Ligand code: QV4
């Protein structure tokens with residue numbers, strides 16, 4: 001729990017599981033808002049991320065950025081430069097299509113300097129795939145020989161891989177109900193590292209400590225399900241404290257582990273709770289089902305949203321509406337997953353996620369690709385980031401209206417999503433109050449006098465007077481607009497002395513929900 005120090009000093013808030021650096025300087029009146037969401041700037045270049053931290057993320061209350069794997073990967077030419085080549089490591093050199101080590105250092109320094117932290121997607125369950133040939137070179141020219149399991153730039157040799165332990169005929173994972181296969185056989189044929197061996201652990205620890213010393217704040221552990229939780233634990237205990245140039249002395253890296261567990265498999269999310277937070281893939285799948293009104297689902301059922309929907313404890317949950325895998329049919333979540341391809345429902349899903357107290361939230365920021373659905377699968381699910389003919393990633397261009405060009409979607413810059421990131425900061429720590437619903441797809445709830453939201457996902461207009469729990473005043477709706485000086489650029493909501501307010505949302509309105517909070521009051 002927070003150590004109460006004198007109000008003017010930096011206060012570090014230790015969440016139960018991980019000392020996640022939620023920093024705020026406690027002012028006399030009230031604490032400066034915390035930052036409670038991160039954005040996955042998928043495939044962005046380091047120089048573009050540094051600019052985004054300084055020009056946008058800092059002033060809009062983002063806590064941090066998840067970056068794509070920064071270490072050297074296999075160059076895949078067929079299909080041509082797929083996004084997933086970055087999940088096939090060749091070495092731990094900080095060199096990739098997103099930039100080199102000095103650009104990486106510059107990004108971490110500039111983002112930290114404006115209070116936006118960097119969370120690295122680290123791939124250490126495996127190296128590249130067994131069929132990647134012999135005598136090739138990675139994207140930064142490091143030699144490897146896949147057949148001989150030889151990666152001299154790390155170095156790893158055949159003794160560092162699990163082939164002798166895996167008993168399946170193919171050497172790949174063939175049956176997810178066998179935890180031995182899930183941990184010691186190859187995921188998609190990717191050479192599986194022996195994290196139970198000291199010299200593999202030491203290489204991984206050195207890689208992660210190098211990143212920590214450069215100033216990163218934590219890690220997404222890729223394919224954590226395929227690594228024993230006790231091996232992850234040994235690695236984490238050997239990590240340095242965060243760099244004291246930006247973080248309070250003794251701060252520990254924030255950890256979230258990618259474990260896809262929809263129930264029914266041998267490996268379970270709960271095995272990983274001891275290490276930190278864990279991805280909750282049921283979140284996006286169920287929320288998508290509710291907003292699409294599939295299986296007789298309706299928003300009124302979200303009154304019980306959280307653990308009672310068979311999801312993990314909120315203080316362990318790492319949640320998102322979609323991720324880089326399931327927005328294109330990889331990994332899990334299936335057809336209910338909402339993405340930028342369905343903007344109206346997507347905005348409601350992200351808005352609801354950010355308004356609700358459950359879990360730690362991540363926003364997806366994507367790029368466009370020529371989707372080509374045939375028999376339910378996207379033939380172009382492999383297409384990589386916007387790039388030039390030489391494979392180099394295109395810059396993120398920002399238009400005067402704050403949207404992105406060059407094929408970048410920038411969901412995190414959509415008004416509704418950006419403003420709800422701030423909403424989440426303002427209401428942080430407050431429980432849900434004043435829940436209302438029409439027993440169908442119109443719902444509303446407050447966050448104990450700090451904020452209030454109203455959603456209309458019905459096929460009929462919403463017109464209702466509700467107790468908001470908010471102090472009296474004129475509030476600016478942060479979905480249809482925002483507070484600018486002494487005016488609201490969008491809808492105004494008048495909250496009476498008794499907390500009552502009138503809400504109207506036509507079912508075909510451009511903005512199907514309203515959100516107000518105490519920092520957007522005239
Ligand atoms: C193919 C065959 C294999 C064969 C292999 C050998 O499918 O059976 O053994 O060739 O040649 C790419 C190709 C895949 C290919 C593989 C190896 O798509 O067809 O195997 O390369 O050549 C991403 C992509 C994968 C991609 C992988 C490596 O999603 O398609 O595979 O990168 O480039 C499970 C896991 C979960 C995982 C999820 C996708 O539990 O952890 O699957 N999610 C994470 C990342 C994800 C990434 C990986 C794990 C691997 O989020 O992006 O996979 O690092 O649910």
Ligand code: CA
Pocket residue numbers: 125182183184185192193226227
């Ligand atoms: Ca493994």
